[in-house]
Amino acid sequence: MSHGRYELSQRQWELIQEELPRPVSREDGKGRPSRPDRELLNGMFWILCSGSPWRDLPDRYGPLADGV
Numbered sequence: 001m002s003h004g005r006y007e008l009s010q011r012q013w014e015l016i017q018e019e020l021p022r023p024v025s026r027e028d029g030k031g032r033p034s035r036p037d038r039e040l041l042n043g044m045f046w047i048l049c050s051g052s053p054w055r056d057l058p059d060r061y062g063p064l065a066d067g068v
Contacts, residue, residue, distance in 0.1 A: 004060075006049045007042040035062050 008016075023034040043061030047054060 004042075004046070006045045008038060008045070013038055 017037065020037050025031075039062055043057055046052075046061065047057060
């Protein structure tokens with residue numbers, strides 16, 4: 001994976017991933033699947049560090065609605 005300016009390095013990701021809660025699936029199987037935590041965090045960092053609005057979030061971070 002190439003790392004953009006605002007993305008977590010592999011080392012940073014290794015340090016924080018175990019601190020994040022595990023995704024919970026519904027017993028009935030409904031709902032959309034969760035996005036990967038790293039992808040969501042990188043998207044949030046991009047917004048926070050770039051100062052851009054959510055609508056300008058690059059496609060590489062997934063659909064806007066999935067992270068909000």
